[in-house]
Amino acid sequence: MVGLYRSRVAGVGSYLPEKILSNKDLEQMVDTNDQWIVERTGIERRHIAAPDQATSDLCLLASQKALEDAKLTPSDIDLIIVGTVSGDRQMPSTACYLQHKLGCSNIMAFDLNAACSGFIYSISIADQFIRTGVYKNILVVGAEVLHRYINYKDRETCILFGDGAGAWVVSRAESTDKNVIASSHMHADGGLSELLTLQGNGSLLSTSETPDENKNFVQMKGREIFKNAVRTMAACCKEAMEHNQVNPDQIDWVVPHQANKRIIEAVADQFKFPMDRMVVYLNETGNTSAATIPIAFDWAVKNGKIQRGQQILLTAFGAGLTSGSVLLRY
Ligand code: ACO
Numbered sequence: 001m002v003g004l005y006r007s008r009v010a011g012v013g014s015y016l017p018e019k020i021l022s023n024k025d026l027e028q029m030v031d032t033n034d035q036w037i038v039e040r041t042g043i044e045r046r047h048i049a050a051p052d053q054a055t056s057d058l059c060l061l062a063s064q065k066a067l068e069d070a071k072l073t074p075s076d077i078d079l080i081i082v083g084t085v086s087g088d089r090q091m092p093s094t095a096c097y098l099q100h101k102l103g104c105s106n107i108m109a110f111d112l113n114a115a116c117s118g119f120i121y122s123i124s125i126a127d128q129f130i131r132t133g134v135y136k137n138i139l140v141v142g143a144e145v146l147h148r149y150i151n152y153k154d155r156e157t158c159i160l161f162g163d164g165a166g167a168w169v170v171s172r173a174e175s176t177d178k179n180v181i182a183s184s185h186m187h188a189d190g191g192l193s194e195l196l197t198l199q200g201n202g203s204l205l206s207t208s209e210t211p212d213e214n215k216n217f218v219q220m221k222g223r224e225i226f227k228n229a230v231r232t233m234a235a236c237c238k239e240a241m242e243h244n245q246v247n248p249d250q251i252d253w254v255v256p257h258q259a260n261k262r263i264i265e266a267v268a269d270q271f272k273f274p275m276d277r278m279v280v281y282l283n284e285t286g287n288t289s290a291a292t293i294p295i296a297f298d299w300a301v302k303n304g305k306i307q308r309g310q311q312i313l314l315t316a317f318g319a320g321l322t323s324g325s326v327l328l329r330y
Pocket residue numbers: 031032033036037040041115116155156159160196220222223225226229259260287289317318319
């Protein structure tokens with residue numbers, strides 16, 4: 001989209017809860033083992049929020065770091081978007097709780113549900129608000145406390161997910177700034193919605209009505225998700241590269257949704273992206289849904305991998321099935 005202005009990533013931050021749930025811990029809970037989990041997923045541990053930590057608390061800690069990195073204060077922020085499927089409450093939005101905790105009242109704040117694509121969907125909306133000149137500084141957060149929706153008797157799902165939050169401040173760029181968001185392309189295929197669900201507490205099925213406790217937990221068809229994850233993320237990477245007329249050699253880093261290392265390897269393989277230019281941090285975090293991309297991005301920045309001026313491709317897929325890409329110069 002052509003607009004009046006372009007947006008840039010002004011600051012990044014993330015937060016992972018202190019408590020760690022390792023593969024060895026899971027061996028005590030379900031019939032699984034560390035070797036199987038590492039070989040089939042790449043995950044070694046995940047972080048779990050404390051009983052008194054809500055999703056907005058994780059958002060707050062990540063947001064404070066992103067604001068500090070951007071050298072801005074909460075009063076500079078014009079809009080807050082939180083990508084999440086595990087917010088504090090069904091109503092009101094986690095973004096409103098975050099707004100209050102940050103102390104920046106009277107600005108627009110809303111949650112966005114695109115599951116694991118929630119962060120890049122939110123970035124795409126922030127980019128539109130900046131391109132049209134409506135806002136200058138937007139706080140975008142991906143955050144989940146997913147462990148509360150995981151059945152720790154189901155070995156197929158409980159090994160995968162963790163809690164965490166990542167935040168970006170997206171700001172209006174100077175007209176001379178080359179480090180801008182170049183494009184965002186978002187998609188959804190509702191025909192595949194039943195592959196990955198969290199059914200309880202919705203208008204179709206209230207939590208109190210269901211005798212089937214699984215309906216209150218994340219349920220997925222793992223193999224089908226796997227195939228669609230590779231297919232959609234590869235298609236999204238191709239779309240972004242064709243739209244911007246760049247080839248894989250011109251991309252410094254790909255930051256993919258962190259669900260399974262084998263999914264990331266399969267996507268890299270399609271474009272001959274070397275794995276050492278794919279950011280992989282899921283060994284430490286597991287799948288934190290909407291939070292994986294900003295957490296992995298922040299980790300790569302803090303560890304000297306991603307640097308200012310580099311060209312970065314973000315890609316995600318999630319329940320919906322949603323998918324998308326963002327190409328930017330950091
Ligand atoms: N430990 C040990 N064995 C296991 C485990 C476990 N935790 N889970 C499954 N198995 C067994 C199965 O029962 C099966 O046994 P069988 O051959 O006797 O029937 C065997 O391992 C192989 O099972 P598969 O399902 O074929 O294993 P696969 O290699 O496909 O790995 C996995 C399963 C890890 C779930 C994989 O399919 C996957 O990662 N899918 C994508 C999941 C995902 O990304 N979900 C979230 C996406 S969207 C979002 O992020 C919200």
